[in-house]
Each structure stands twice: as structure tokens, then as C-alpha cells.
Amino acid sequence: xxxxxxxxxxxxxxxxxxxxxxxxxxxxxxxxxxxxxxxxxxxxxxxxxxxxxxxxxxxxxxxxxxxxxxxxxxxxxxxxxxxxxxxxxxxxxxxxxxxxxxxxxxxxxxxxxxxxxxxxxxxxxxxxxxxxxxxxxxxxxxxxxxxxxxxxxxxxxxxxxxxxxxxxxxxxxxxxxxxxxxxxxxxxxxxxxxxxxxxxxxxxxxxxxxxxxxxxxxxxxxxxxxxxxxxxxxxxxxxxxxxxxxxxxxxxxxxxxxxxxxxxxxxxxxxxxxxxxxxxxxxxxxxxxxxxxxxxxxxxxxxxxxxxxxxxxxxxxxxxxxxxxxxxxxxxxxxxxxxxxxxxxxxxxxxxxxxxxxxxxxxxxxxxxxxxxxxxxxxxxxxxxxxxxxxxxxxxxxxxxxxxxxxxxxxx
Numbered sequence: 001x002x003x004x005x006x007x008x009x010x011x012x013x014x015x016x017x018x019x020x021x022x023x024x025x026x027x028x029x030x031x032x033x034x035x036x037x038x039x040x041x042x043x044x045x046x047x048x049x050x051x052x053x054x055x056x057x058x059x060x061x062x063x064x065x066x067x068x069x070x071x072x073x074x075x076x077x078x079x080x081x082x083x084x085x086x087x088x089x090x091x092x093x094x095x096x097x098x099x100x101x102x103x104x105x106x107x108x109x110x111x112x113x114x115x116x117x118x119x120x121x122x123x124x125x126x127x128x129x130x131x132x133x134x135x136x137x138x139x140x141x142x143x144x145x146x147x148x149x150x151x152x153x154x155x156x157x158x159x160x161x162x163x164x165x166x167x168x169x170x171x172x173x174x175x176x177x178x179x180x181x182x183x184x185x186x187x188x189x190x191x192x193x194x195x196x197x198x199x200x201x202x203x204x205x206x207x208x209x210x211x212x213x214x215x216x217x218x219x220x221x222x223x224x225x226x227x228x229x230x231x232x233x234x235x236x237x238x239x240x241x242x243x244x245x246x247x248x249x250x251x252x253x254x255x256x257x258x259x260x261x262x263x264x265x266x267x268x269x270x271x272x273x274x275x276x277x278x279x280x281x282x283x284x285x286x287x288x289x290x291x292x293x294x295x296x297x298x299x300x301x302x303x304x305x306x307x308x309x310x311x312x313x314x315x316x317x318x319x320x321x322x323x324x325x326x327x328x329x330x331x332x333x334x335x336x337x338x339x340x341x342x343x344x345x346x347x348x349x350x351x352x353x354x355x356x357x358x359x360x361x362x363x364x365x366x367x368x369x370x371x372x373x374x375x376x377x378x379x380x381x382x383x384x385x386x387x388x389x390x391x392x393x394x395x396x397x398x399x400x401x402x403x404x405x406x407x408x409x410x411x412x
Contacts, residue, residue, distance in 0.1 A: 023047070024065045025056055028264060028411045037064060040232035040258060042214065058214065059412045062265060064258040068220050071110040073133050079107045081132035084124050084226075085204050086242035091222035095128065096176025097169075097193060103176060107133075110220045116249045122171065124243040128200045130157070141199065148201055151184055154191060155198030162198045169200065211242050216259040219249070230258065267315045268327060268338075268390075268408040269297040276324040294323040300343065301402060308341045308375040308406050316406040318343075321353055321394035326387055329410050334383040338408035341375035342401065351394075353401045358389040369403060382410060 023037040025047055033056065035049030044058040073079055073091070080092040082104065092104035102120040109115065127145070131137040140162050144155060151166040168182040172193065179191045211228040217239050218224055225247060231238045237249040249255060277294035296318045299306055306313045316338075319325065340355060350371065357365040357380060364380050382388060388410065394401040 023067060024063075026062045026065070027056065027060050028062055029060070037066065038233070040064065040230050040237075042229060045258075058260060059264055061215075061258075061260040063260060066252070066255055066257065068253065068256040070218065070222050070256055071108040071220050073108055073222070077107050077133060078130075079132040080104065080199075081129045082120075083126045083129070084241060084243045084245060085126045086124075086210075086226045088225045088241045088243065088245070089223065090118070090120075091132075092128075095193070097122065097172030097179060098174060098176040099171050102128075106221045106223075108221050110254075113220055113254050114250045115221060116219070116223075116247045116254060118248075119246050121245070122169075122202070123204060124241075124245050125202055126204060127202065128196075130155075130197055130199045144198070145201065148203075150203055152203050153201035154179070154181060154196050155200065156195065157197040164198070164201075169202065213242055214260075217255065218257040218259065219254050220256055221254065223247075265409050265411045266329065266333065268325075268405065268410075269315050269317050271327050271329075273325040273327045273390075276326070277320065277322060293320070295319045295325060306404065306406060307344065308339055308404050309344055311375075311406075313339075313406040316404060316408055317390075319390060319392045319403050319405065321392055321401045323392050325390045327389070327410075329382070329385060329388050331384050331386045333385070333410035333412055334381070336378070336380040336382045336388065336408075336410050338378050339375045339404075339406040340369060340378050341373065341404055341406075342369055342371040343404055344371075351401050353392055353394040353403050355403055356389075356391040356393070358387075358391070359385040360387055361389075375404075375406070 022034045025033045025037070025045060027033070033047055033054060035047045037045055038048055039046040042058070044056050045061060045064055047054045047056065077093065080095045082090040082092050082095075082102065084090075090104070091107045093107040095102065095104040100122045102122055102125055106115050129138070129141045144153065144162050144164060149166060152169045153164040153166060154169070155162055155164040166184045170180040170182055170188070172179055177193050179193055181189045181191045183189060214227050214229060216224060217227050217230065225239050226242050227239050228242045229240045232252065232255075236251050237255060239247045239249070241247070275294055293301070298315055300318060306316045306318065336357070342351060342353065352368055352370045354368045355365065356363055357378075359380070359382050365378055369376065390405070392403045
């Protein structure tokens with residue numbers, strides 16, 4: 001007997017309590033389905049709960065959580081973090097470069113879980129950071145990346161910090177311990193891989209076309225893969241990254257999460273809008289705690305947690321009066337959602353601001369929001385919209401009139 005969608009979801013919720021080691025699928029509609037994920041592919045995921053089966057389309061998924069935890073880095077371990085050109089990161093231990101291939105062991109090895117096999121061409125590697133387990137090393141590494149040019153870097157850790165030699169890394173020897181390095185001024189050297197105590201940075205050609213991202217895959221070894229495709233089933237899983245690197249898992253026990261939010265959901269606080277805000281008049285500067293910030297991301301005006309009413313939110317924006325934010329969303333999303341209101345800590349219950357949201361110049365929401373009003377859920381159709389504009393206006397431009405758009409996001 002076939003199931004309709006509503007009874008099927010009801011069965012999945014009812015069966016949740018009876019499923020041991022259950023997996024969860026959180027949908028863009030805010031639902032959480034619990035059961036056993038038996039398949040993931042380009043179209044979505046298949047979930048079983050008892051005799052009930054649901055196929056959830058990829059565009060409707062925010063995250064698939066298989067319940068496994070990422071293993072911590074052992075106390076005395078040394079981590080070589082390998083970053084691919086697509087932003088994927090691999091948590092490596094011992095590392096070798098043999099010809100045009102990178103071979104490595106994993107820095108973490110959860111008990112009883114077989115590691116994946118990784119076919120890693122040198123052309124897919126953006127950088128290798130030594131000592132990635134230490135935050136100080138990570139901070140220093142960011143400075144190196146910000147100052148890099150158009151050549152490869154052989155980076156050495158010195159007492160005063162990181163130093164580097166520019167050139168081209170042509171490949172490694174058969175043992176994987178020596179590099180053939182073409183110097184910037186001409187000629188070649190043989191350099192020990194072990195002497196690159198800071199790491200390596202590769203200047204890779206930008207591909208003419210980049211495959212779309214399906215999701216981000218997190219595994220128990222601490223790897224984070226930006227995937228263009230996933231094949232998941234009872235025999236394990238194969239993940240192909242956007243850079244074309246193939247990672248094969250012999251068992252699903254090695255996988256922790258499939259994060260579809262990167263492709264399906266974009267929070268406004270993660271985007272970089274065009275900001276139009278007038279200069280604050282001299283007589284109003286004393287009324288504003290933070291006059292130089294027309295809007296803040298994921299926090300209040302003074303850096304406090306973002307709140308509306310009694311609820312705290314991890315994501316959201318706070319917009320000052322007389323500010324216009326224009327977000328380029330490229331026509332890729334179908335829906336805008338947010339909870340809109342004025343901060344409860346505003347001392348004057350009569351404070352008021354007008355919020356207008358435009359889709360490609362067309363107003364789709366325009367209402368006055370009062371401090372004494374309950375936060376208002378806003379859901380808008382933005383299918384095909386390329387520019388989303390948020391406009392806040394108020395007669396009195398004080399901090400209390402800043403508008404909170406909590407969990408403001410666009411989704412496919």
C-alpha cells in the first residue's frame with residue numbers, strides 16, 4: 001500500500017524513538033527526519049524508519065547527520081593540513097610527494113574505522129601547512145598566503161617567523177622525500193621536503209569551468225571535502241571533490257555529516273552586500289553606540305549575542321536606520337526567510353522602524369516594525385531574483401531602532 005508524504009513523515013517521526021544509532025536529515029522546511037540513511041546520490045537521500053521509506057531531494061536538505069564524531073587530534077600528533085584548490089582540507093600525518101602525486105597517512109586514526117583511499121594529484125593541491133595543530137602556526141600561515149605572488153612557495157619556519165623561497169615545484173623523487181624546485185631566477189635545485197618546515201604553497205591554474213558543489217562531506221578523520229558528487233550505500237561511499245579528487249570510503253562508519261547548506265542555503269550574514277549609508281550627523285553621533293557600523297553580522301551592536309525576545313540566534317544581521325544593503329544572490333534561490341523585529345533591550349517601547357525588502361527593485365515586503373510588536377516571521381518568494389535589497393528607515397536614528405533580521409537566509 002503506497003504512503004502519501006504526510007503519513008510517511010509522521011511514521012518517520014513516530015519510529016525515531018525505536019531506531020538505534022539513528023541518522024538525522026534536517027530539511028530546509030525546518031523538519032528533522034530520523035531513521036537510517038541507506039543511500040545518497042546526486043538526487044538526494046533515502047531514509048528508512050521501520051518499514052517506512054522517504055526519498056528527500058537534495059534541494060530540500062540542509063544537513064545529513066550520521067551521528068559519528070570527528071576524532072580529536074592526538075595530544076602529541078603533528079598535522080600536515082592539505083588544502084585543495086576547491087577548499088577541501090585533509091588532515092594528514094606523514095606526507096610524501098612522489099612525482100606528480102601526493103601520498104600521506106592520516107593524522108587521526110579512530111579505532112576500528114578503516115581510512116579512505118585518496119588519489120591526490122599535485123595539480124589539485126593548493127597548500128600544505130605544517131604544524132596545523134597549533135593555532136599560532138595557523139595564524140602565521142594566513143599571513144604567508146596573503147602575501148603570496150604567482151609562483152609556488154617553499155616555506156621555512158625560522159625563529160623570527162615564516163620565510164619562503166619562490167619558484168616552481170616540479171615534482172618529487174621516487175621516495176617522495178625530495179623536491180625538484182625551479183628557481184625564480186632560473187635553474188633547478190633539489191630540496192628536501194622535510195626542510196619545508198612551514199609548508200608548501202602551489203600556484204595552480206584556474207580551471208575554465210568549475211563543477212557545482214553538491215555538499216560538504218565531513219568524516220571522522222577530520223577531513224572536510226567540498227563534493228561535486230557522492231555515491232553512498234551499504235558498500236561504503238565514494239566522494240568526488242569539486243577539484244576532481246576521488247576519495248573512497250570502505251565503510252559508512254567513517255562518515256559524520258553531509259552539509260548541504262553551502263549549496264542550498266545562504267545566510268545574509270555570510271554574504272558581502274553593497275552598503276549604502278549616509279554620514280551620521282554630528283548631533284546624532286552621541287545617540288549611537290556604534291555609528292561606524294551600518295550593520296553587524298551574527299551579533300548585536302556591542303558584540304553581545306544576537307537576540308529577539310527570549311530567543312538567541314547564531315545567524316542574522318542587525319541593520320541601522322537609513323541603511324540600504326544590496327545582496328547579489330544570482331537568481332539561484334527560491335525563498336527568503338527571516339524573523340524580523342526590534343531588540344527587546346531597546347528602552348522605548350514606542351520605537352519604530354520601516355523595513356522594505358526589494359527583489360530586483362520590486363518591493364516584496366514593506367512594513368513598520370515596532371519595539372512592542374512580537375518578532376515577525378517573513379517568508380518571501382525570490383525565485384529567479386538576482387538582487388535582494390534590505391532597506392531600513394526610521395524617523396529617529398538611534399540604536400534602539402536598529403532592526404534585527406534573525407536567521408535571515410535565502411534557500412533553494
